[in-house]
Amino acid sequence: MTPSDRRRGPGTPAWLPIRDELRGEEPYGAPQLDVPVQLNTNENPYGPSDAAADDIAASVRAVATGLNRYPDREATALREALAAYLGHGLDASRVWAANGSNEVMQQVLQAFGGPGRTAISFAPTYSMYPEYARNTHTRWVTGQRRDDFTVDVETALQLIATEQPDVVILTSPNNPTGTALDPEHTRAVLEAASGIVVVDEAYAEFRRAGTPTALELLEEFPRLLVTRTMSKAFALAGGRLGYVAAHPAVINALRVVRLPYHLSAVTQATAEAALRHTDELLAQVDALRDTRDRTADRLRMSGFTVAESDANFVLFGTFADRHATWQALVDRGVLVRETGPLGWLRVSIGTPAEMETFHTALQEVTSA
Numbered sequence: 001m002t003p004s005d006r007r008r009g010p011g012t013p014a015w016l017p018i019r020d021e022l023r024g025e026e027p028y029g030a031p032q033l034d035v036p037v038q039l040n041t042n043e044n045p046y047g048p049s050d051a052a053a054d055d056i057a058a059s060v061r062a063v064a065t066g067l068n069r070y071p072d073r074e075a076t077a078l079r080e081a082l083a084a085y086l087g088h089g090l091d092a093s094r095v096w097a098a099n100g101s102n103e104v105m106q107q108v109l110q111a112f113g114g115p116g117r118t119a120i121s122f123a124p125t126y127s128m129y130p131e132y133a134r135n136t137h138t139r140w141v142t143g144q145r146r147d148d149f150t151v152d153v154e155t156a157l158q159l160i161a162t163e164q165p166d167v168v169i170l171t172s173p174n175n176p177t178g179t180a181l182d183p184e185h186t187r188a189v190l191e192a193a194s195g196i197v198v199v200d201e202a203y204a205e206f207r208r209a210g211t212p213t214a215l216e217l218l219e220e221f222p223r224l225l226v227t228r229t230m231s232k233a234f235a236l237a238g239g240r241l242g243y244v245a246a247h248p249a250v251i252n253a254l255r256v257v258r259l260p261y262h263l264s265a266v267t268q269a270t271a272e273a274a275l276r277h278t279d280e281l282l283a284q285v286d287a288l289r290d291t292r293d294r295t296a297d298r299l300r301m302s303g304f305t306v307a308e309s310d311a312n313f314v315l316f317g318t319f320a321d322r323h324a325t326w327q328a329l330v331d332r333g334v335l336v337r338e339t340g341p342l343g344w345l346r347v348s349i350g351t352p353a354e355m356e357t358f359h360t361a362l363q364e365v366t367s368a
């Protein structure tokens, strides 16, 4: 968590009997500014195809006449479709879905964290994790990544030995750095940890060739959870659908803490329809990976330091006053993210035309 990720508001009224740890807190979120080039929340710049959009519309229409009834509490058809997409011999009993992988992760901490329990992760990483910990009264501890943003396995094992965490959160590829984990390190963590180990693979589809997924380790490690999302590669951030693959006993624990009917019939129909168009929705992933690599090369040629990325964004720097750079880019209609270690900025990968605008604006800003 960096200072700019931590938003303190103008204050909570003294009369409001809010929990002490929430007093003065601001809700999480990147600025949603109405500028022409939005490269700040790692969305897919390519919307769903017409065929996918038509299927989504028809599927939502079909459930609309039944909206007087509660939806399928178990979202069985959707979980079957997600399991089929993941492969690796998974079925609905090993897959769980919720409103974004953010909700999945909060359910994980509700079930496996809580008062008297500890969760750990390795910074810099996703700035929402400490908020799930706060919301569930889970003690939050962070280890540090190396200067190149990889996780040093000795540091990780040492932290596990001293903290005995109930939950370890690994992120691969990591946000905001783009760093993928070495699978041997994931294995070492799984062997050392007595608690739950979550590998957040929100950006898995963007990883470079030869980078394995933690799904391969599920059979061997029943306390491993692998989370995914339809928000990034599937171009469905607005649909709110995240999911997790794990042992059926883990899935049952999440079913205990979920709110009744947490996944609406509209959401289930939307996600099921989107999954019928997986090939079309993922069609742009290769192009985005290519644009990512070209973006990183071009930033390096311009003299910036760029973190190795297996995701659909690039962390680059460093700037003496990154906020000034961020603002100057906004003034030129380009919105990037002010996140990560001080001095760095993160740019999500857009269309080639959007990236051209970004490079031009950045050049103007930094040569001025």
Ligand SMILES: *Cc1c(COP(=O)(O)O)cnc(C)c1O
Pocket: 042, 099, 100, 101, 102, 103, 126, 171, 174, 175, 200, 202, 228, 229, 230, 231, 232, 237, 241, 242
């Ligand atoms: C974007 C992102 C998610 C996905 O969030 P959703 O709630 O599924 O939209 C999860 N983890 C990380 C690290 C992310 O960057």
